[in-house]
Amino acid sequence: MFERRCLSTFPYDALPAVNIASRLKDRARTGEILVTEPVTRKLGDARLDFEVVKVPVMLLKGKREPIDAYSIVVTPRREL
Numbered sequence: 043m044f045e046r047r048c049l050s051t052f053p054y055d056a057l058p059a060v061n062i063a064s065r066l067k068d069r070a071r072t073g074e075i076l077v078t079e080p081v082t083r084k085l086g087d088a089r090l091d092f093e094v095v096k097v098p099v100m101l102l103k104g105k106r107e108p109i110d111a112y113s114i115v116v117t118p119r120r121e122l
Contacts, residue, residue: 062102075114093117096112
């Protein structure tokens with residue numbers, strides 16, 4: 043009964059994004075974070091301790107079109 047309630051309220055429109063995130067996680071190297079272009083837009087100007095670097099276009103399982111992907115690169119903090 044609990045399972046049924048949870049599944050019925052899950053936002054199914056989120057599934058494509060979750061699927062892409064999972065595929066990017068599988069393609070990332072150890073310690074690497076890969077994100078899509080919409081995620082980089084959400085980051086906006088908050089890039090204080092990291093930069094976003096475009097990586098080659100990726101073909102992901104289950105997707106017909108290639109995905110533009112970006113790597114989050116942490117930059118060392120500077121002492122003020």
